[in-house]
Structures are given as C-alpha cells and as structure tokens.
Amino acid sequence: MTADDSFGRIDDEDYPAYTMGRAAELLGTTQGFLRAIGEARLITPLRSEGGHRRYSRYQLRIAARARELVDHGTSVEAACRIIVLEDQLEEAQRINAEHRRTADAADPTSAA
16 A cells, blocks of 8 residues: 555544444443444444444444434334435435436426
8 A cells, every 4th residue: 555545544434443442432422322223224333353343424424323222212113214214315305406407407387
C-alpha cells in the first residue's frame, strides 16, 4: 500500500477503520449492542484478517440512529426495522424526484 492509498481512505465513508471497542466507545454504547444490531442484520461489520469486527463511519452513523431509537424505548429489533424502512422511504423519494425531473424535462408544459 502506498501513501496515496492510505490518504484516500481518510475520507472513505465505507472503510472499516474502527474496531468494535472503539466503535462502542464513540457511540457511548456497549459491544453487545453492536453485536445485537449485527445479528439483526442492520449492519454487517467487515472482519480483519484476525477475525475481529471492523466498522466504517457509515455503519457508525446507522448504529448511532439505532441507539437513539433504543434510548427512547424502542426494542433493538424494532429500531432496526424502523431504520430499514426509513432508508427505503428515502430511496423511494429520491427515485420519485428523479422521475418527476425527467418527466418535467420531457414535457415542459406539465410544470404549470
């Protein structure tokens, strides 16, 4: 790996840079919580060569959202389902907006 490769990973949201212990510390939660949301398949941490779980910043954001819901009394399983549904809704809204832009571009009179 060259220095250029290493610097490229600094901004990579998907690079698994955080160990389970560090991820739990950053989130203010337990390693058991991270295992639970992994078992619920909300996030799937990558494994190091030694088999240890490694988390990306993107996965930590998802875990933080799950923790927020759990802290407000939602079960882990329900929190995971809510996050999946939120993600699906966001994607559907993005696709709908894209279709509207395409339709408006094809028929400028329909925007009125």
